[in-house]
Amino acid sequence: HKTENLTQASAYERIQQLKIKIIKWGQEYYAEDAPSVTDDVYDKAYAELKMLEEQFPMLKTVDSPTQKVGDNNLKSDLAKVSHAVPMLSLGDVFSLDEVNLWWYKKGISNEYNLELKIDGLAIALVYQNGELKQASTRGNGLIGEDVTENIKMIKAIPQKLTEPLTIEVRGEVYMPKKAFAKLNQEREEQGLPTFANPRNAAAGSLRQLDSTVTKKRQLSAFMYYTVETDKLEVTTQAELLTKLANLGLPVNQTNQVVHDKKEIAKFIQEYTGIRDELDYGIDGIVIKVNSLAIQNELGNTIKVPKWAIAYKFPPEEAKTDIIDIEWTV
Numbered sequence: 410h411k412t413e414n415l416t417q418a419s420a421y422e423r424i425q426q427l428k429i430k431i432i433k434w435g436q437e438y439y440a441e442d443a444p445s446v447t448d449d450v451y452d453k454a455y456a457e458l459k460m461l462e463e464q465f466p467m468l469k470t471v472d473s474p475t476q477k478v479g480d481n482n483l484k485s486d487l488a489k490v491s492h493a494v495p496m497l498s499l500g501d502v503f504s505l506d507e508v509n510l511w512w513y514k515k516g517i518s519n520e521y522n523l524e525l526k527i528d529g530l531a532i533a534l535v536y537q538n539g540e541l542k543q544a545s546t547r548g549n550g551l552i553g554e555d556v557t558e559n560i561k562m563i564k565a566i567p568q569k570l571t572e573p574l575t576i577e578v579r580g581e582v583y584m585p586k587k588a589f590a591k592l593n594q595e596r597e598e599q600g601l602p603t604f605a606n607p608r609n610a611a612a613g614s615l616r617q618l619d620s621t622v623t624k625k626r627q628l629s630a631f632m633y634y635t636v637e638t639d640k641l642e643v644t645t646q647a648e649l650l651t652k653l654a655n656l657g658l659p660v661n662q663t664n665q666v667v668h669d670k671k672e673i674a675k676f677i678q679e680y681t682g683i684r685d686e687l688d689y690g691i692d693g694i695v696i697k698v699n700s701l702a703i704q705n706e707l708g709n710t711i712k713v714p715k716w717a718i719a720y721k722f723p724p725e726e727a728k729t730d731i732i733d734i735e736w737t738v
């Protein structure tokens with residue numbers, strides 16, 4: 410959509426149209442676990458809205474989807490849990506050039522931890538004296554849904570840590586590709602609607618009132634974050650991942666510490682090539698400032714951390730586009 414020479418009045422019109430669509434799609438995706446459009450369509454509309462709001466700051470309002478995290482209705486029957494520290498989204502970029510620009514903007518750090526962006530739903534686990542006490546979804550970032558009983562059905566998530574810590578850890582619940590294929594096949598045979606993708610299937614399977622349903626769905630998880638790093642004696646994101654694994658939590662082992670933007674391009678290209686071979690879905694690569702002290706210094710916006718960015722893979726049909734792109738800056 411062309412935005413050059415746009416008057417404020419026509420930008421306003423376009424912004425209203427985009428907001429209505431994005432809010433509707435968000436409701437279908439986050440609340441109903443049943444999107445009617447692909448992520449690519451959603452991402453394009455979202456990027457256009459963001460660009461228009463940057464061009465016409467007067468038209469940016471607090472109720473815009475660009476200022477909100479996830480599901481803002483929270484109408485499900487699950488009990489609600491408030492997050493003492495908000496659960497955020499991630500800023501996203503779609504090309505190596507954009508990664509590059511971000512790299513220069515964040516020039517105060519020279520060390521990054523690269524992680525796979527697991528295509529699942531965010532989860533917060535609260536352990537008290539090492540025992541799993543509560544699990545909640547991200548919800549709208551401030552208030553999530555209580556899925557404690559359902560989380561206990563996931564074998565990968567320990568009921569007990571290897572140390573008696575009181576700590577909240579966060580990560581992603583996902584449905585392995587094989588389990589997803591099997592579930593959709595069964596649903597088709599039973600004449601039930603199928604899930605659009607493993608992410609929606611994972612969310613639909615976890616956000617259940619009856620935990621025996623969750624049990625049948627073979628979910629798994631990877632943890633990558635805590636709001637209480639001071640309790641773990643770690644100074645970097647990479648050390649945090651090792652520590653979480655030592656506590657008995659499931660941690661994805663593919664992360665890589667890098668010091669050069671060329672290494673980021675290499676990692677992105679490698680996983681663009683082999684993502685289909687993984688047992689779980691990934692929709693991008695997350696680039697995180699490795700130093701926790703610098704992360705802290707950079708802080709967050711109302712919606713995303715300023716110390717991380719997600720590079721999103723191109724949609725399936727355009728997958729080869731990236732392979733030969735060189736750094737241009």
Ligand code: NAD
Pocket residue numbers: 434435437438439444445446447448449451452478479497498499501524525526527528529530531532547580581633695719
């Ligand atoms: P997001 O899912 O793109 O990114 C943020 C999330 O990534 C975090 O909350 C976290 O749960 C997850 N994540 C996975 N691996 C991670 C890792 N290693 N480190 C840190 N976080 C990790 O953002 P979002 O705001 O939840 O959702 C927006 C995206 O959802 C859009 O880009 C779009 O693709 C999709 N969406 C699609 C529709 C649709 O109708 N198709 C509607 C709404 C949203």
